[in-house]
Amino acid sequence: xxxxxxxxxxxxxxxxxxxxxxxxxxxxxxxxxxxxxxxxxxxxxxxxxxxxxxxxxxxxxxxxxxxxxxxxxx
Amino acid sequence: xxxxxxxxxxxxxxxxxxxxxxxxxxxxxxxxxxxxxxxxxxxxxxxxxxxxxxxxxxxxxxxxxxxxxxxxxxxxxxxxxxxxxxxxxxxxxxxxxxxxxxxxxxxxxxxxxxxxxxxxxxxxxxxxxxxxxxxxxxxxxxxxxxxxxxxxxxxxxxxxxxxxxxxxxxxxxxxxxxxxxxxxxxxxxxxxxxxxxxxxxxxxxxxxxxxxxxxxxxxxxxxxxxxxxxxxxxxxxxxxxxxxxxxxxxxxxxxxxxxxxxxxxxxxxxxxxxxxxxxxxxxxxxxxxxxxxxxxxxxxxxxxxxxxxxxxxxxxxxxxxxxxxxxxxxxxxxxxxxxxxxxxxxxxxxxxxxxxxxxxxxxxxxxxxxxxxxxxxxxxxxxxxxxxxxxxxxxxxxxxxxxxxxxxxxxxxxxxxxxxxxxxxxxxxx
Numbered sequence: 339x340x341x342x343x344x345x346x347x348x349x350x351x352x353x354x355x356x357x358x359x360x361x362x363x364x365x366x367x368x369x370x371x372x373x374x375x376x377x378x379x380x381x382x383x384x385x386x387x388x389x390x391x392x393x394x395x396x397x398x399x400x401x402x403x404x405x406x407x408x409x410x411x412x
Numbered sequence: 413x414x415x416x417x418x419x420x421x422x423x424x425x426x427x428x429x430x431x432x433x434x435x436x437x438x439x440x441x442x443x444x445x446x447x448x449x450x451x452x453x454x455x456x457x458x459x460x461x462x463x464x465x466x467x468x469x470x471x472x473x474x475x476x477x478x479x480x481x482x483x484x485x486x487x488x489x490x491x492x493x494x495x496x497x498x499x500x501x502x503x504x505x506x507x508x509x510x511x512x513x514x515x516x517x518x519x520x521x522x523x524x525x526x527x528x529x530x531x532x533x534x535x536x537x538x539x540x541x542x543x544x545x546x547x548x549x550x551x552x553x554x555x556x557x558x559x560x561x562x563x564x565x566x567x568x569x570x571x572x573x574x575x576x577x578x579x580x581x582x583x584x585x586x587x588x589x590x591x592x593x594x595x596x597x598x599x600x601x602x603x604x605x606x607x608x609x610x611x612x613x614x615x616x617x618x619x620x621x622x623x624x625x626x627x628x629x630x631x632x633x634x635x636x637x638x639x640x641x642x643x644x645x646x647x648x649x650x651x652x653x654x655x656x657x658x659x660x661x662x663x664x665x666x667x668x669x670x671x672x673x674x675x676x677x678x679x680x681x682x683x684x685x686x687x688x689x690x691x692x693x694x695x696x697x698x699x700x701x702x703x704x705x706x707x708x709x710x711x712x713x714x715x716x717x718x719x720x721x722x723x724x725x726x727x728x729x730x731x732x733x734x735x736x737x738x739x740x741x742x743x744x745x746x747x748x749x750x751x752x753x754x755x756x757x758x759x760x761x762x763x764x765x766x767x768x769x770x771x772x773x774x775x776x777x778x779x780x781x782x783x784x785x786x787x788x789x790x791x792x793x794x795x796x797x798x799x800x801x802x803x804x805x806x807x808x809x810x811x812x813x814x815x816x817x818x819x820x821x822x823x824x825x826x827x828x829x830x831x832x833x834x835x836x837x838x839x840x841x842x
Binding site: 382 | 559560660661762763765766769770772815816818819822823
C-alpha cells in the first residue's frame with residue numbers, strides 16, 4: 339500500500355509539472371509561430387524561447403526521482 | 413431553407429455570372445472541365461515565367477550587385493568630411509590588417525593618402541564593432557553566438573568554452589553507441605551537400621562533434637541501442653547502466669556536480685572580466701554569488717552528512733559573507749535582492765539536472781523499443797516496431813539535447829559573465 343502511494347505521488351509530481359510545461363510551451367509556441375511567420379530570421383531565438391519552460395518538468399522529474407529514492411525507507 | 417443551412421453550417425455559394433441561366437447538370441460539367449483546365453494553364457504560365465527569368469537572370473543579378481556596390485559607396489561618402497581638395501575618413505579595422513591596408517593603398521595611390529592609427533577612447537572601445545576570431549574548431553560555434561547576440565568589444569568570447577562543453581553535454585544526454593554512430597553517419601552524409609559557412613553546416617559540425625562524445629558516453633554507460641548491447645553482445649558499462657534503479661542517484665549527483673563546476677567557472681570568468689573592465693558593482697555581485705554558492709554547497713554537504721559537522725560554521729560564514737558582498741554589489745535594493753539572487757544561482761545549478769533527466773528519458777524509450785521485440789507474437793513485426801522506436805528516439809535525441817545544451821549555455825552559463833550588445837563588424841566593400 340505504502341509503495342503504491344509513493345508511486346502515485348511520484349507519478350503526480352511528473353504529471354502536473356508536465357501539464358504546466360505543456361500549457362506554457364503551447365502558448366509560447368503559438369505566439370512564436372506568429373512571430374516566425376512575420377520575420378523568419380528570429381526562428382532560432384523562438385525555438386530557444388519555446389524550450390525555456392522545460393525546467394518545470396525536469397524539476398518535477400527530479401522531485402519524482404527523490405520520492406522514489408528517498409521515501410521507501412520502511 | 414436558410415435556417416436549415418445555417419444549422420448545418422453550410423455556406424451557400426452563388427454560381428458565377430456565365431453559368432447563371434444554365435441547367436445545373438451542364439453547369440456542373442463545365443465547372444469540372446474548368447477545374448481540369450486551370451492547373452494546366454497555371455503550369456504553362458509558370459513555365460513561361462521560369463524561362464523569362466532564366467534568360468535575364470545573369471544580367472539582373474549583375475545589375476543588382478553593381479547598384480548595391482554604388483549605394484554602399486554613396487553611403488560611405490556621407491561619412492567623409494571632404495573639401496574641394498581633400499577628405500578625411502575614420503573607420504574601424506582589425507589591427508593585424510592595418511599593414512596590408514597600408515600596402516594596398518600605397519600601391520594603388522602612391523603618396524596620396526596618410527593613414528593614422530587612432531587608439532579608441534574607453535567609451536568608443538565599448539561600442540566598437542566586434543569581429544569574432546577563432547580556429548576551425550571554434551568557428552562553427554560562432555553560429556550559436558550570432559543566434560543570440562555578439563559580445564561587446566573587450567569582453568570575453570566564450571566560443572572556445574562553448575565548443576568544449578556543448579558537445580559534451582549533448583553526448584552526456586544522448587549517451588548511446590548505436591545512436592552516436594548512426595548520427596555520425598547521417599551527419600557526415602548531410603555535410604557533404606551543404607555549402608561551407610552556412611548556418612546549417614555549422615549545426616551539422618556541432619552534431620558531428622556531439623556524436624563523437626555520444627559514442628564516448630555510450631561506452632561509459634554501456635549502452636548500444638538501449639540494452640541491446642547488454643543482451644546480445646554482453647556489453648559492460650565502464651561506470652554504470654543508466655536504466656538501473658540504483659544508477660539514478662549517482663547520475664543526478666554527477667550532473668549537479670557538473671552544473672556546479674560550470675556555474676563556478678562562469679562566475680570566475682565573470683569576476684575576472686569585471687575586474688579587468690573596472691566594473692566594481694558587477695565584481696562584488698559575482699564574487700558574492702561565488703562565495704555564497706560555495707557556502708551553500710558546504711552547508712548542503714554538512715546537512716547530508718557528507719562533511720563532518722565542524723564544517724557548519726565555515727559554511728554559514730561563507731553564506732553570510734557572500735550575501736554581504738552581494739548586497740554591496742547590488743546597491744540600494746541589495747538587502748531584498750541578495751537572497752533572491754543567491755537562490756537563483758542555486759536554481760541555475762539545479763537546472764543542470766536536465767542532463768540526467770533527458771538522458772534517462774532517451775534510455776527508457778530505447779528500453780521500451782527493445783522490449784517490443786519480445787512482446788509481439790511475430791518476430792519481424794516486433795523488429796519493425798523496435799526500429800521505428802529507435803528512429804523516433806534518434807530524431808528526438810538529435811534535437812532535444814542540442815536545444816537543452818544550448819539553453820544551458822545561454823541562460824545559465826552566459827548570464828554569469830556575458831555582455832551582449834556587440835555590433836557586428838561589417839567591412840566596406842566586402
